Amino acid sequence: MIDDPKPLAEAPSLEVRQAQEARLLKAWSQPRGWRYWSEVNNSIVGIWYTALVLLFLLFGGALALLMRIQLAVPGNTFLSPGMYSQVFTLHGSVMMFLFAIPIFEAVSILFLPQMMGARELPFPRLSAFGFWAFLIGGVFLCGSIFFNVAPTGGWFMYPPLTSRYQPGIGADMWLLGFSFIEVSAIAAAVELIVGVLKCRPPGMRIHLIPLYAWYVLVAGVMVLFAFPPLIAGSMLLELERAFNWPFFDAARGGDPLLWQHLFWLFGHPEVYIIFLPSVALVAMIVPTFARTPIVGYKWIVLSAIGTGFLSFGLWVHHMFTTGLPGITLALFSAASQAVAIPTGVQLFCFIATVYVGRLRPSIPMLFIAGGLATFVIGGLTGVMVAVASFNFQAHDTHFVVAHLHSVLIGGTIFPVIAAAYYYFPLVNGKLLSERLGRVAFWLLFCGFNITFLPMHFTGLRGMPRRVYTYPAGIGLEELNLVSSIGAAVRAAGFGVLMWDVFRPKGKKWDSPRNPWEAGSLEWLQDMPGKPWGVRSIPEIDSRYPLWDQPNFVQHVDEGRFYMPDAEEGKREMLVTSIIDAKPEQCLRIPGPSFITLIAAVFLGGVFIFPTFKMYWPMAASGVIALGCILYWLWHGSALIPEKETKAIGHGVTLPLYVSGPSSVGWWAMMITMLADLTAFVSLVFGYFFYWTLHKDFPPASIAGPGVVWPVAGLLASLGAWGLTILARRWNSREQPAAFYAGMGAAVLLAAFGSYALLAGPRQAGMNPEAHVYPAIVWLLAIWSVLHLAAGIVMQLYCIARRFAGRMSGRYDIDISNVTLYWHFVAITVVAAVAIMAGFPLLR
Amino acid sequence: MTHETQHEAAEERQSLWLLVLSPSIWAAHFLVSYIVAAVWCGSTENRADSVNSLRIWIVVFGLLSLVGIGFIGKIGWRKYKLEGGSPPFDADGGERRFDQDTAEDRHRFLGAATVLLSSLSAVAVVYVCLSLLFVQNCL
Numbered sequence: 006m007i008d009d010p011k012p013l014a015e016a017p018s019l020e021v022r023q024a025q026e027a028r029l030l031k032a033w034s035q036p037r038g039w040r041y042w043s044e045v046n047n048s049i050v051g052i053w054y055t056a057l058v059l060l061f062l063l064f065g066g067a068l069a070l071l072m073r074i075q076l077a078v079p080g081n082t083f084l085s086p087g088m089y090s091q092v093f094t095l096h097g098s099v100m101m102f103l104f105a106i107p108i109f110e111a112v113s114i115l116f117l118p119q120m121m122g123a124r125e126l127p128f129p130r131l132s133a134f135g136f137w138a139f140l141i142g143g144v145f146l147c148g149s150i151f152f153n154v155a156p157t158g159g160w161f162m163y164p165p166l167t168s169r170y171q172p173g174i175g176a177d178m179w180l181l182g183f184s185f186i187e188v189s190a191i192a193a194a195v196e197l198i199v200g201v202l203k204c205r206p207p208g209m210r211i212h213l214i215p216l217y218a219w220y221v222l223v224a225g226v227m228v229l230f231a232f233p234p235l236i237a238g239s240m241l242l243e244l245e246r247a248f249n250w251p252f253f254d255a256a257r258g259g260d261p262l263l264w265q266h267l268f269w270l271f272g273h274p275e276v277y278i279i280f281l282p283s284v285a286l287v288a289m290i291v292p293t294f295a296r297t298p299i300v301g302y303k304w305i306v307l308s309a310i311g312t313g314f315l316s317f318g319l320w321v322h323h324m325f326t327t328g329l330p331g332i333t334l335a336l337f338s339a340a341s342q343a344v345a346i347p348t349g350v351q352l353f354c355f356i357a358t359v360y361v362g363r364l365r366p367s368i369p370m371l372f373i374a375g376g377l378a379t380f381v382i383g384g385l386t387g388v389m390v391a392v393a394s395f396n397f398q399a400h401d402t403h404f405v406v407a408h409l410h411s412v413l414i415g416g417t418i419f420p421v422i423a424a425a426y427y428y429f430p431l432v433n434g435k436l437l438s439e440r441l442g443r444v445a446f447w448l449l450f451c452g453f454n455i456t457f458l459p460m461h462f463t464g465l466r467g468m469p470r471r472v473y474t475y476p477a478g479i480g481l482e483e484l485n486l487v488s489s490i491g492a493a494v495r496a497a498g499f500g501v502l503m504w505d506v507f508r509p510k511g512k513k514w515d516s517p518r519n520p521w522e523a524g525s526l527e528w529l530q531d532m533p534g535k536p537w538g539v540r541s542i543p544e545i546d547s548r549y550p551l552w553d554q555p556n557f558v559q560h561v562d563e564g565r566f567y568m569p570d571a572e573e574g575k576r577e578m579l580v581t582s583i584i585d586a587k588p589e590q591c592l593r594i595p596g597p598s599f600i601t602l603i604a605a606v607f608l609g610g611v612f613i614f615p616t617f618k619m620y621w622p623m624a625a626s627g628v629i630a631l632g633c634i635l636y637w638l639w640h641g642s643a644l645i646p647e648k649e650t651k652a653i654g655h656g657v658t659l660p661l662y663v664s665g666p667s668s669v670g671w672w673a674m675m676i677t678m679l680a681d682l683t684a685f686v687s688l689v690f691g692y693f694f695y696w697t698l699h700k701d702f703p704p705a706s707i708a709g710p711g712v713v714w715p716v717a718g719l720l721a722s723l724g725a726w727g728l729t730i731l732a733r734r735w736n737s738r739e740q741p742a743a744f745y746a747g748m749g750a751a752v753l754l755a756a757f758g759s760y761a762l763l764a765g766p767r768q769a770g771m772n773p774e775a776h777v778y779p780a781i782v783w784l785l786a787i788w789s790v791l792h793l794a795a796g797i798v799m800q801l802y803c804i805a806r807r808f809a810g811r812m813s814g815r816y817d818i819d820i821s822n823v824t825l826y827w828h829f830v831a832i833t834v835v836a837a838v839a840i841m842a843g844f845p846l847l848r
Numbered sequence: 849m850t851h852e853t854q855h856e857a858a859e860e861r862q863s864l865w866l867l868v869l870s871p872s873i874w875a876a877h878f879l880v881s882y883i884v885a886a887v888w889c890g891s892t893e894n895r896a897d898s899v900n901s902l903r904i905w906i907v908v909f910g911l912l913s914l915v916g917i918g919f920i921g922k923i924g925w926r927k928y929k930l931e932g933g934s935p936p937f938d939a940d941g942g943e944r945r946f947d948q949d950t951a952e953d954r955h956r957f958l959g960a961a962t963v964l965l966s967s968l969s970a971v972a973v974v975y976v977c978l979s980l981l982f983v984q985n986c987l
Contacts, residue, residue, distance in 0.1 A: 009949065208949050211864070212957035302947065303957060307964040314871035315972060318878045330889035330986040332902075335979035336882055343972040546949040585859045585954065697890040 009208055009544055010655040012556075012565035022563065025570040026540075032571035033124075033536040036597045043597040045129040046536065051115025052432060054136050057143070058111050061103035062418075063499070064147055068096040070496055073456070077489035079477040089473035090157035091150055091175070097160030102183050103143045105417055106228075106275065109282035110135070110193035112421075113221050116428065117197060119527035120215045120289075122206040122545065124538040124578045126196050127669040129594055130601045130641060135196070137605035138189035145613055146182045149175065159471055161268050164253040164261045168245050177246060177616045180239040185612035187232045191680050194228035197221050199672045204578060205586040206526075207567065208545040215525055215548070216299060219306050220285030223313040224278050229676060230317065231274035233684035238267030241691065241784075247615065250773045250780040252691070258702065258777035262327060263694050267687055269320035277316040279413065281309060283420040284351055287373050290427050291355050293523040294370045295362025298549055301354040308354075311347035315340060325396040334393045341391035348384060352377060367521070368442035369423040375450045376419025383411025386461070401471075404464025407457045414453055422449070422502065429506075430516035434533035438514075441505040448498030455491025459484040518558075524549025529561055541569035541654075542579050545586075568653045579653070580669060590663045591651045595641040604633035635802065642670065643818035645811065664818040674822045678829040685788060685833050692781050692840055703778050703845045710765030710782055715842035718765070719834055721758030722793060725751040726831040729800065733824045736807065739814040748804050755797045758834070759790040765841065782841050789837045792830045799823040857930070857955035866962050870920045870969040877913040877973055881906050881980075889986035903980045910977035917970045924962025927955055 016022070036043055044050065071092050075084040084092060114132050118125055126132060149155040156175035158167035167176045201222045205214060241252040242264060251257035253264055292299045299305065318340035325334055355377070364370070386408040390396050399405055422445075429437050463484045468475055475481050519528040528551055529539060541564040547553035560566065568579060568591070580590040610626025646661035653659055665671055695702045703709055728751035735743040763786055771779035803820045806812035812819050888902050933952045937944060946953040946960070 210949060210951075210954045212946060212954045213949060298945070298947070302945070303961050303964060306961050307968060310867060310961075310965055311871065311968045314868075314875060314969075317875065318972075321882075330885060332885045332889060332980065332983045332986055333882065335983045336878065336885065336976055339975040339979040340878060340972065343975045346971065347968060548947050582859060583864070584862045585951065587859070697887050 009546065010657075012544070012560040013655075016563035016565055017569075022569075025564055028571045028574060029537045029540075029569075030535070032574050032576050033538075035536055040597065042602065043599045045133040045595070045597055045601065047114050047118055047126050047129060047132060048534065048536065048538065050129070050132050050136050051111060054107065054111035054132075054139070055115055057136075057140060058104055058108045061099055061143055061147070062108075063503075065096055065099035065104055066496070066499060068092050068099065068150075070492055072096065073489040073492035075473060076475070076485050078486065079475050079482055081474055084473060086473045087157065088153070090471070091153070091155035093471055094156045094159055094175075094179075095147070095150055098156070098179065098183070099147060100413075101160060101275070101279075102186055103139075103146070105279040105413065106190055107139060107186075107193075108417075108421055109221075109224060109279065110190065110197070112286070112424065113197050113217075113282065114193065116431070116527055117200055117218065117221060118204070118538060119431070119530060120217055120525060121200070121204060121209065122526045122529070122539050122543050123200070123204045124542070125204075125576065125594055126200045127204055127578070127580070127592065127594065128196050128199070128673065130598060130637065131192050131196050131673075133598075134601040134605050135189040135192040137602045138192075138608065139186055141605060141609040142182050142186040142189070142612070145609070146178060146186075149178050154178070161272065162242070162264075163268075164242060164245070164264050165255075168242060168253050168261075174616055177243065180243045180246070181612040181616050184236050184239045185609060187236050188608075190228055191232055191677070194225040194680075195673050195676045198225040198229075198676055199669050201225070202583045203580050203589075203669050203672065205581050206542050206545050206579065207581060207586055207588050209581075209586045211584050211586075212302075213545060213548050216288040216302065216305055216309075217282075217285040220281045220288070220309050223309045224281045224285075227274050227278050227281075227313050227316070229680040230683050231271045231278060233680050234267045234687040234690075235271035237684045237687035237691075238264055238271075241267075241688075243615075244780070244784070247618070248774070250784075251777050252780060254777070257775065258695065258699060258704065259780075260695065260698055260777075262324075262698075263691055265324050265327065266320070266694065267691070269323045270317075270687070272323065273320040274313075274316045276412065277312055280416040281312065283417045285309075286420050286424040286427075287355060287377070288351075289525060290369050290373060290423060291358050292362070292549070293427075293521050293525075294365050294367050295358045296365065296522075297358060297362035298524070299354065300357040300361055301350075302548070305351050305354050308347040308351040312344060315344040315347065319344060319391075322391055322396070325393050326400045331393075338391055338393050342388065345384065345388055352381070367426075368437070368439055368446065369427040371443070371446050372419045372423035372426065375446060376415045376423065379411055379415025379419060379450075379453065381415070383408055383413075383415055387412060399464060401469055402464035403460045403468045403470060406470055407460035407464060410453075410457050410460075414457075419449075425502075425506070427521065428527075430520055430532060431527060431530055431534065434516055435510045435514045436516045436520060437505050441501055445498050445501040445505065448494055448501060450498075452491050452493075452495030452498050455494060456488045457491070459487045459491075463488070519551065524552035526550060529558060531562075537571075540564055541566040543567075544655075567655060567657065573647075577651075579659075580663070580667075582667075588653070588657055588659055589667050591653055591659045591661055592669065593644070593646065593661065598637070598641065600633055600637045600641075604630055604637060607633055631798070635798075638802075639806075639811075643806075643811070643816070645813075645816045662816055662818070664816075664821045668818060668821075670818055670822055671825060674825050678826060681792075682829055682832065685836070688781070688784060688788060689836065689840060692785070692844075695777060695781065703848065704776065707776055707778050708769045708771065709778075709845040710769050710771065710786070710841050712842045712846070714761050714765035714768060715786075715838045718758045718761035718789075719838040721754045721761060722789075722834040723831060725755035725758060725793070725796070725800075726827045728754065729796075729820075729824055729827045732803075733817070733820045736803075736812070736817055736820050737814045741807065744807060745804060748800050752797050752800050755793045755800070759793045762786045762789050762793075762834075762838075785837045785841055789834050792833055796823075796827055796830050799826060854951070857951040859951070862955070862958065864958075866920070866923065866958065867965060870917045870962070870966040873913050873916045873920070874969040874972050877910060878976055880909065881976060885986075903983075906980050907977050910973055913973050914970055917966050917973065921963050921966030921970070924959045924966060927959025928963060930956055930959070 075081050154175055156179035158176055201218045244250040245252050251259040253259045253261045321337040322341045390399055426437050463481055466480050468481055516532050518532050540562050543561050543566045550557050576594050576596055578592050580592045581588050607626045607630035611623055614623035650658045650660050728747045732744050732747040766783050766786055773780040773783045803823055806819050946957045
């Protein structure tokens, strides 16, 4: 565009450039020695994250091999039935929760900033915290099998099997461990969504962003709405297991089907949360090797958003055999067919891109072609099982196993391996071997098909899933033996791949800069990369700047664009507007710290101790974790800068401190609370689910919480909310006395509100173990009170910040975000009280 | 671009919400259809009966949703056309990519994406309504 600033006509002198680079290097330098583990920079945390996820992939793969050995011949005794149950449960869980979802987050943390010419993601310590939480949770879960205590309920943990018939700690480990990991997944989603919306380079308008960023945005938003139902469901199941609250016990008014609804409300979108980011990698790789821009950019955006929405209308197709009304099955069957449209559109875009371009064959393209072919097989069998009548036949057989592996291996593992070959040079400046890549591909591709093609037939012949063996003489021996041989071939393929990745590579394997001659921004990186990410933040005019903008790499390297320097020695990045990426703020981000690791360890205690029924250590761990998080926020966020504004070059001067809806923190709070609200809605869904199924819900024989106490709690909570809003106003008008008085009164009102909300069910003598109605009422009350309690902590935090001179009328990020939090608390309490106190009145 | 179209394409007047409105209407239609069917069929006396009265309401609601989606699609179409802007076709008649760093291209892109998403949402609503034409009762 004509008005856009052009790169400086002249490069700064060599001395200036060297001085700039020295300052940048100092600001972004990585800690050495044991302090290396305190690093929070995305390029380091991203590598740890990706490496760990790949380790979990190998672990999950090893478990799969054990299963295939067991099933190779009929009546095998290689694994005992109990151990087989542990192995298949852990295989599914590890592959889903510790590989397929986190690989998206890991790769995005590693590469998303570079794809957008950014130095970092907006909350580096949050990424590091998420990584440590993931590490602790993952090791805890995987370790369980070595002590013979791993969960055995299948990766979807259906009650009543998991609530009444599995008394060991396996199911508790699953419920609590994965809840902890889901918290870290939501943290990553917050980081990535804000990254895409607010951290693009100037000029990268919404229609110019890399397709990867579109997919990350969609998948991130899906995480916010898909994970909370599972967290809510896990909470219900754990409450049933630990405290005998009968949410899924039919004898006391509960219903095991509620679990299936909540699980699949998460589980089906999750398939697309896995699939979309992998397709996103394909969308980055295909144009490079076709040597042409992607065909149908807007069609792919349509696919990403359309799939994101439709995938939430499919969950019941996992429950076709549970006896739901035919009309319900028809609705979900229709949506399941509809999702094939956007899924297909993007594949046609890739084919068209290859068709109009001049394809250069390569290992990444080989994996992509193999992956898409495999995915199409899985997609078509998916359309088959989306037809309810066929589904009744195939349900719970190996046909479904074959279908889902085609989807996930074709749709995820192959594209991820393609990306590994493609992006490997960005990680350590080396290339992988083409020859070994070809060997690995054919071993993996043939191995995959030899394993899973016969499995369709074993399934159609009636072999059930999750059974440790099968009898001879019913036509299953040969097919199973072939599958097991295929698994061995595939394992050999992974062996070759691992050798290629980890073998020592001499100078011969050094990669040139931009070895594939790609057009997208991540290939700006020098080989090997510098810790600052990008030397100067470019002005973008095209979807493929390296192809279209003349002398682009040179201009970036010479610091002719924005922010070529770190004058104050601080880590800084650019925040821009959502639609047109206009510069809005020069954001200072925190550097290395161990606080994220310490906070993750103690938060981990909150989830791990209750597995062993150690509730006091859990409480202590929670208090310490809270202290860590407060310390982290106090010293690392909303810091008052030494000056108001900073010049970033090209005559642009930006504020260093921004609060409200233009700031990244406000968006992070907003997004987090949307996820929180979704979890609450899942609980409300539970309440009404019981109502639709049971005529006597709420049962006439059980007294409800009444009206007086809940309404008193509501009024007090709304008072606290109103006073928080007023306190924000008094703060911005610099009326400290009014601020302290208002905030203090808000704290007292919130405390009284908490007391009153709990007093309702307590005074009525509601016993949560007796029936599901008191249990869910108690839960709604406790949920509200926990939110009020967190709100009180935040209000006290604001008082302390103002008192310590870290917050003022001008510098008001803290209270601005806390007020936003309180809006959500108000919504939650209003809804909870309307349901607890109001709904029984309608009966 | 004329002054009016410049004003229309200004960033302050844009939002990503338009993109997700049509799919949201689909989601609302789907959710309401599901809930109404679940509540209706949840009572045992309804289960064996015909669901004709229910089907009529779901289809009427489907038509209303289609009108809403059509309305959003029309807004998108208007953005895509952008009166006074440069024509959406190249000199040789091919469709332009809208990949320049201009407010106009961004405006048209958002319009085109809105139209596409509205079309997909409309098809998905029709699918859901169609399924109800073939199902006679709750069983």
